[in-house]
Amino acid sequence: MMKKLLLTAILMGLTSVTLASEDEKASTPAWESDAWDTELANMPKGSVAKGEKLANKGYCYTCHGEKGIAPTGNAPSLAGLTSPWLYKTLLDYKSHLFHIDNKSLVMEAAVQPMSKQDMSDIAVYYATQKRPAGEGKIKAPRKVRKCQKCHDTDEPDEDDAPSLLGQSAQYIERQTEAYKHKVRRTEVGKSMHKAVKKLKKKKIKKLADYYADQ
Ligand code: HEC
Ligand code: HEC
Structure with missing residues (x-):
């Protein structure tokens, strides 16, 4: 009897979680700049050791690689991205703001059980890993100057746009296509969308190949 009651309670609990997230998917509002500043100011202090444990427990390495260098192009490398950036992307998956298409679902599911403390631990763990490096053989396309106004600037700052190198x-x-078509709704403001809204597909591909090779 107890078992059955417990099971029903769990099932009901799960159903309401599922409904809530379906709701959120459609209605999560974009970040207001003040709201993000407050969220970042309240980011719990992370622990690298706990983050490593959580990353192992969550099988993150199967797609993002040992130490955050992705083994295939399918998933992004996480190594050496800043902790505020990694923390933000995890929050964005949890609120379903970062929903491009079905390919985003694996991450939306992975973050659901995580607390903000877990997210911060994971963020500082990957932030302390060494960034991947390409061969540096591809000549810089002219348009890259535009990206360099915000990405991988000479004087990097924790709040900067994420690194694209490697x-x-x-x-x-x-x-880039997702920001261009406003499918990725994670921006605080619209600077990325503005920067790429007129970029042709071919130019985007060239920039992507160039950055991956750095
Ligand atoms: C089955 C493969 C898979 C697993 C397992 C996985 N991820 Fe991901 N991850 C992805 C894919 C694919 C994306 C890109 C999704 C998209 O484009 O919408 C991604 C994106 C991310 C991003 C966004 C990075 C950025 O710069 O935009 C972070 C952070 C991340 N994952 C962290 C994690 C963590 C932490 C775990 C373990 C708890 C994990 N992932 C487990 C496949 C995976
Ligand atoms: C005015 C500043 C600005 C310019 C110019 C800019 N970006 Fe961005 N970019 C950003 C910001 C800020 C973000 C993070 C937005 C968010 O929170 O979702 C971002 C995010 C990205 C991401 C997502 C990375 C990840 O790890 O998820 C890619 C890819 C990207 N930009 C590519 C480009 C390319 C290519 C160019 C040049 C054509 C460019 N950006 C120009 C500010 C800029």
């Missing part, structure tokens, strides 16, 4: 070309292309 990132998967497939991932850079997918994300």
Whole structure:
């Protein structure tokens, strides 16, 4: 009897979680700049050791690689991205703001059981890993100057746009297209969308190949 009651309670609990997230998917509002500033100011202090444990427990390495360098272009490399950036993307998956298409579902599901403390631990763990490096053979396309106004600037700052150096070309292309078409709704403001809204597909591909090779 107890078991049956417990099971019903669990099932009911799960159903309401599922409904809530379906709701959120459609209605999560974009970040207001103040709201993000407050969220970041309240980011719990992370532990690298706990983050490593959580990453192992969550099988993150199967797609993102040992130490955050992705083995295929399918998933992004996480190594050496800043902790505020990694923390933000995990929050964005949890609220379903970061929902491009079905390919985003694996991450939306992975973060559901995580607390903000877990997310911060994971973020600082990957942030302390060494960034991947490409061969540096591809000549810089002219348009890259535009990206360099915000990405990988000379004086990097924790709040900067995420680094693109050594990132998967497939991932850079997918994300740039998603900002261009406003399918990725994670921006605080619209600077990324504005920067790429007129970029042709071919130019985006060239930039992605260039960055992946850095
Ligand atoms: C089955 C493969 C898979 C697993 C397992 C997985 N991920 Fe992902 N992850 C992805 C894919 C694919 C994307 C890109 C999704 C998209 O484009 O919408 C992604 C994106 C991300 C991003 C966004 C990075 C950025 O710069 O935009 C973070 C952070 C991340 N994953 C962390 C994790 C963590 C932490 C775990 C373990 C708890 C994990 N992932 C497990 C496949 C996976
Ligand atoms: C005005 C500043 C600005 C310019 C110019 C800019 N970006 Fe961005 N970019 C950003 C910001 C800010 C983000 C993070 C937005 C968010 O929170 O979702 C971002 C995110 C991205 C991402 C997602 C990375 C990840 O790990 O998920 C990619 C890819 C990207 N930009 C590519 C480009 C390319 C290619 C160019 C040049 C054509 C460019 N950006 C120009 C500000 C800029």
